[in-house]
Amino acid sequence: MEPFTKIKSIVTPLDKVNVDTDQIIPKQFLKLIQKTGFGQYLFYDWRYEKDGTPRKDFVLNESRYKDSKILLTRNNFGCGSSREHAAWALLDFGFRAIISTSFADIFYNNCFKNGILAIKVSEETLQKLFENTSEIEIDLEKQIISNDGTITSFEIEPHWKKILLEGLDDIAVTLQYNDEISKYENKQRNSKIRVS
Amino acid sequence: MNITEKILARASGKTRVSPDDVVFANVDKVMMHDVSGPGVIAVFEKLKKTGMKIEKLWAPEKVWVAEDHFVPAADKVSAQNVVLLTQFTKQYGIGKHFKYGMGQYGICHTLSHEEAMVLPGEVYVGGDSHTNTTGALGAFAAGLGHTDVAYVLLNGKIWFKIPETLYFKLNGKLPDYVMAKDLILKIIGDIGTDGAAYKTMQFGGSGISEMSVEERLTLTNMTTEAGAKSGIIEPDQKIRDYLVQRGATNYNEVHGDADSQYSKVYEYDAAELDPIVAKPFSPENVAVVRDLSSISLDKAYIGSCTGAKLEDLRAAAKILKGRTVKIRTEILPAAISIFKKAMDEGLVKIFMDAGAMVGPPTCGACCGAHMGVLAKDEVCISTTNRNFPGRMGHVESKTYLASPLVAAASAITGKITDPRDIK
Structure with missing residues (x-):
């Protein structure tokens, strides 16, 4: 995966709560299994008219957001089905970071496994970002968002930070530690733990 | 713990x-x-x-x-x-x-x-x-x-x-x-x-x-x-x-400890509960069934892991027995073993006598895949689990989530119906 250090980009504001994975990538595209090419189907029903022409009133279709790498959205983003295609579609469209107050659990994990930084911020910070959607910078090393002179820090689990900074594959990384894990487990097993 | x-x-x-x-x-x-x-x-x-x-x-x-x-x-x-x-x-x-x-x-x-x-x-x-x-x-x-x-x-x-x-x-x-x-x-x-x-x-x-x-x-x-x-x-x-x-x-x-x-x-309190539906377009958008009795429906769907187990089918059959459906009704048992039990118990005959379609086990229209997806503006009462826009078909279709009893009662009347009101 491409390492994630700093990104500077205009923010795409998707002012909706509880955006579910059926909206992010509708069911008809779940049959496709290559991990690329899903970007064209992202938010399909919101993005296109019935004849396939882009809807003028949908934020992703505004030309100024064409190269946006950061999606701003509201709470419980990614709820619903576990389809990893949702993360694939967002990445393929060009998003490397998503900022919200909360994410659905499975989706949140799927983001990091695919090199997307999902950032949880407070309601107040989110509101400020929605009010000024100019260019912002996300610095993962320092864990800060810089927005028009305002700097906000964010939390991230060290494991995910390392994976993103170095562009590592999560599976490959964890498998490196198999020997240590086995040793640890043998030790645990020998301590005769019983939970009834 | x-x-x-x-x-x-x-x-x-x-x-x-x-x-x-x-x-x-x-x-x-x-x-x-x-x-x-x-x-x-x-x-x-x-x-x-x-x-x-x-x-x-x-x-x-x-x-x-x-x-x-x-x-x-x-x-x-x-x-x-x-x-x-x-x-x-x-x-x-x-x-x-x-x-x-x-x-x-x-x-x-x-x-x-x-x-x-x-x-x-x-x-x-x-x-x-x-x-x-x-x-x-x-x-x-x-x-x-x-x-x-x-x-x-x-x-x-x-x-x-x-x-x-x-x-x-x-x-x-x-x-x-x-x-x-x-x-x-x-x-x-x-x-x-x-x-x-x-x-x-x-x-x-x-x-x-x-x-x-x-x-x-x-x-x-x-x-x-x-x-x-x-x-x-x-x-x-x-x-x-x-x-x-x-x-x-x-x-x-494994059982939890006393503490x-x-x-x-x-x-x-169980005694205070009524039949409930979730209105479009979210499972949290709930209402008591009797408050929605004016809503007309195009279809009833009884299927999925949520609502097509054997007891779900028995519940639907209790209502459909000897009656005729007024709207398209599709019943898809959740596994073939359940389908067979439903046949042995005579449930499939009850469904077919009522005029319903009985289909093979599949996630089918629950996830909008096939086997009964919804057209634009169609309104469905369904025993499934999600009713997000477009979940069961067209993005402008509407799904009300309900129990098999409510879905079957609604199939009989063509409107959202409390099973207690079926005479």
Whole structure:
């Protein structure tokens, strides 16, 4: 995966709560299994008219957001089905970071496994970002968002930070530690733990 | 520790865990289906391109596979995915592959209990968000994305952050005509679609003890709609009897300690509950059925892992017996074993005499795949679990989520109907 250090980009504001994975990538595209090419189907029903022409009133279709790498959205983003295609579609469209107050659990994990930084911020910070959607910078090393002179820090689990900074594959990384894990487990097993 | 904490402690070799601890747990069972399976295969292919050799899985006997979403093959791509899945299970020696049209087959979350694929006390993960369902048997059951499933297939373990537990206590037996579906919709309406985000929803109390195993499965199934990591119910004699009937006797039950901690306790009095529906476009958008009796419908759909178990079909048959449907009604049992039992009990004849369509087991129109998807502006009452825009078909169709009793009563009148009002 491409390492994630700093990104500077205009923010795409998707002012909706509880955006579910059926909206992010509708069911008809779940049959496709290559991990690329899903970007064209992202938010399909919101993005296109019935004849396939882009809807003028949908934020992703505004030309100024064409190269946006950061999606701003509201709470419980990614709820619903576990389809990893949702993360694939967002990445393929060009998003490397998503900022919200909360994410659905499975989706949140799927983001990091695919090199997307999902950032949880407070309601107040989110509101400020929605009010000024100019260019912002996300610095993962320092864990800060810089927005028009305002700097906000964010939390991230060290494991995910390392994976993103170095562009590592999560599976490959964890498998490196198999020997240590086995040793640890043998030790645990020998301590005769019983939970009834 | 409560039951969830004790299962995860045992699985990770720890004596004590608390919410927010991170553990590396051994997985007992892992499941994938015809949507997540090809996704997992895509992850494997990517790993292979990086030079990794994948010669074997961690434990093929602990892996099981279902074909349920786009089967019977809805189109050429779906057919190809089933072929891909078949090659995969053959290559890696996965014996438990429930092939469509070959013996037992059906929806993965139904096979999980019909075939006793998952047992009390186990850690079970699957490539589907409704994996939570099987927690009703007393297991820790949680859904994962494709990459995580691929990881478990290789390694047999996965990280979990110990979730907080919300405890839902049902006092008293549910009244006639009120089902587990009504209770879980009521709960989701109360706590919201993110009300249990990264939490476990545990159900207990006298009303749960009275409840059948299949009804309990409806509760845990829809914990997903409240954002829960998992849903769980302590195993009891009903669970043991259910599993014995399916040949499973060898397992290690886990029960919470007397001083189990819950982050919050919610109490419901069964006698106060009414039939409930969730209006478009969210499972939290609930209303009492009698308040919506003016809503006209185009279709009733009785299907899915949530609402097409044997007891769901019995409930629908109780209403449909000797009556005729007024709107298109489609009934798809959740597994072929349930279909057969429904035939033996005469339920299928009742449905067909009423004029309904009885179809093969599949996720079908629940996920908008095929077998009865909705047209623009069509309004459906459905025993399924989600009603997001476009979930069951056209983005401008509408789905009301309901119990099988409400769906059947509504099929008779063509309007949203309380089953108690069917004369």
